[in-house]
Amino acid sequence: MLEKNKIYRRKIEDELAKLLDRRELIGIKGARQVGKTTLLKKIYDGIRGQKSFVNLDLIDIRRAMEENPLDIVTRYKKEGKLFLFLDEIQRVKNAGEVLKIIYDEFPDVKIFFSGSSSLELKENILPFMVGRAFIFELFSFDxxxxxxxxxxxxxxxxxxxxxxxxxxxxxxxxxxxxxxxxxxxxxxxxxxxxxxxxxxxxxxxxxxxxxxxxxxxxxxxxxxxxxxxxxxxxxxxxxxxxxxxxxxxxxxxxxxxxxxxxxxxxxxxxxxxxxxxxxxxxxxxxxxxxxxxxxxxxxxxxxxxxxxxxxxxxxxxxxxxxxxxxxxxxxxxxxxxxxxxxxxxxxxxxxxxxxxxxxxxxxxxxxxxxxxxxxxxxxxxxxxxxxxxxxxxxxxxxxxxxxxxxxxxxxxxxxxxx
Structure with a gap:
């Protein structure tokens, strides 16, 4: 019997687990509804320590991210390392520049982000992420x-x-x-x-x-x-x-x-x-x-x-x-x-x-x-x-x-x- 609310394991999880302690950002891109948000939340739930999950579909949060990204970190970060999850990053204008600013200004912030358009990521995000990020593709279940x-x-x-x-x-x-x-x-x-x-x-x-x-x-x-x-x-x-x-x-x-x-x-x-x-x-x-x-x-x-x-x-x-x-x-x-x-x-x-x-x-x-x-x-x-x-x-x-x-x-x- 299938369990409607069960979160099924994805093969990509093993690769991601090896990178949790590294400095680089982790990006997950893929089609709509293949499980990117679910995967991010599963990683989020498994992390002990200071963490925050940010839904960029929400207009006020997205606007704050665009206008002053450092305030986003200030809002959620206390003392010590913060794991920051940014869902649907392609919704943010100048997302690549925003991510670079956070990465450069906060060495103790580990960022995870997801996106639904590889074209958007390629043109507006990845040029800022050279040497700063590991990017993974998530597809529907094989x-x-x-x-x-x-x-x-x-x-x-x-x-x-x-x-x-x-x-x-x-x-x-x-x-x-x-x-x-x-x-x-x-x-x-x-x-x-x-x-x-x-x-x-x-x-x-x-x-x-x-x-x-x-x-x-x-x-x-x-x-x-x-x-x-x-x-x-x-x-x-x-x-x-x-x-x-x-x-x-x-x-x-x-x-x-x-x-x-x-x-x-x-x-x-x-x-x-x-x-x-x-x-x-x-x-x-x-x-x-x-x-x-x-x-x-x-x-x-x-x-x-x-x-x-x-x-x-x-x-x-x-x-x-x-x-x-x-x-x-x-x-x-x-x-x-x-x-x-x-x-x-x-x-x-x-x-x-x-x-x-x-x-x-x-x-x-x-x-x-x-x-x-x-x-x-x-x-x-x-x-x-x-x-x-x-x-x-x-x-x-x-x-x-x-x-x-x-x-x-x-x-x-x-x-x-x-």
Whole structure:
């Protein structure tokens, strides 16, 4: 049974814990409602000593922070060290300068801050924070965090399987699967509803849908309209729906411009907003041959599939969808995206394509995503013959096995290993 008011552990907490005693500021950026405030409050609750949590959505506090930031510290600081938590820092004008002033003037103040726009942080905050801050990104729950909330026992098994998947990329044998149907059932739920914390906390499909629609509505209202000042909201939403339909496909800005009847530059502007507010990611191609391999065109992926499905208002169960192949590919991207690997895709001018290329040190590992077990396609053979990797991966819903292509070992891995 899920506990509505329970605060579930995030994997990033271990990294943050190592930095609590250091002088530098700690910044957490991420999309709206992924749990930034909850994470800050959890850190706040775990700190013994003088501390203060400041909500910068409150106009009076925000104005005081803008006009005289030293007064904020004076108000909350007594003798000794103060842990100061600033939530939604992007709401403050000249936030970077404000943070720098506090940091420089109060060596015994440890600042934590959160923000919802990476563009705002990049332009107005980070230039003042060089050498002064550690910045972390928080996303919606990945599959492991989702399992930790739903079934801690399965989460422990997942970690073992995931570790064996990582070792397989170094040439070791992966562990065979277990509890396949339970993993598969939870994976299919995750593929439809994604990993927003409030979505995970309810068992009701109806409430999950309602929460996701509300998150989307608030994003359009507060981020797109109020913060970025976009006036052609209908065009922006049309673009977002078109991207959702073309999920896991190559992106053509000129095609989008023509279909939506808006300028090339306007499409670029809207895409930048979507990237910097953590809605989409544009995956760049891998290439070494300047003639036969694509070098520029990115592929489009969503950072949360629940929100992607809310944009389309399509919460049909996984087994009955026409887009389930794209959903599975996007899931694999999402899991690899937050891993330690550098990730690209590969496509030739002859349209041979590999979904993902992992780059680890000097090694290349091609990964192809298939709904069901099939023989590797011509592109797989082409890449292996050209680059001669030691290991290649085929990710499917539930298949497990091993093949050989020349000297390359090809592992078939269930998606719930990732």
């Amino acid at each position: 599959f492991e965090e989702f399992l930790m909330a739903r079934d801690e026992g399965l989460a422990r098994i997942f970690r073992e399987k995931n570790e064996s998947f990582k070792k397989a990329m170094d040439g070791d044998e992966p562990q065979p699967p277990s509890f396949q149907q339970e993993f598969l059932s939870l994976l299919k739920e995750y593929l439809i509803f994604g990993g927003y914390p409030e979505v995970i906390k309810t068992d009701s499909r109806e409430i999950k849908e309602l929460i996701l629609k509300n998150i989307y509505s608030l994003y359009i209202e507060k981020d797109v309209t109020a913060h970025f000042g976009i006036k052609e909201i209908a065009k922006f939403e049309d673009l977002l729906r078109m991207l959702a339909f073309r999920n896991a496909s190559m992106l053509s800005i000129s095609s989008l411009s023509s279909s939506l009847k808006i300028s090339f530059q306007k499409v670029e502007e809207y895409l930048a907003i979507l990237r910097h507010t953590y809605i989409i990611h544009l995956l760049r191609p891998f290439y070494r041959n300047m003639v036969t391999e694509l070098r520029k065109a990115p592929k489009i992926y969503f950072l949360d599939l629940g929100l992607r499905n809310a944009i389309l208002n399509n919460f049909t169960k996984f087994d009955y969808r026409a887009d389930n192949g794209g959903l599975l590919e996007n899931f694999v991207f999402r899991e690899l995206f937050t891993s330690d690997y550098s990730i690209k895709y590969w496509r030739t001018t002859g349209k041979a394509e590999i979904d993902f290329i992992l780059m680890k040190n000097e090694d290349l590992i091609p990964i192809e995503v298939k709904l069901t077990e099939t023989k590797p396609g011509k592109a797989f053979y082409s890449f292996i013959n050209t680059y001669k990797p030691d290991v290649a991966i085929m990710v499917t819903l539930n298949d497990f096995g091993k093949d050989k292509i020349n000297s390359c070992t090809v592992y078939k891995i269930p998606a719930y290993y990732l």
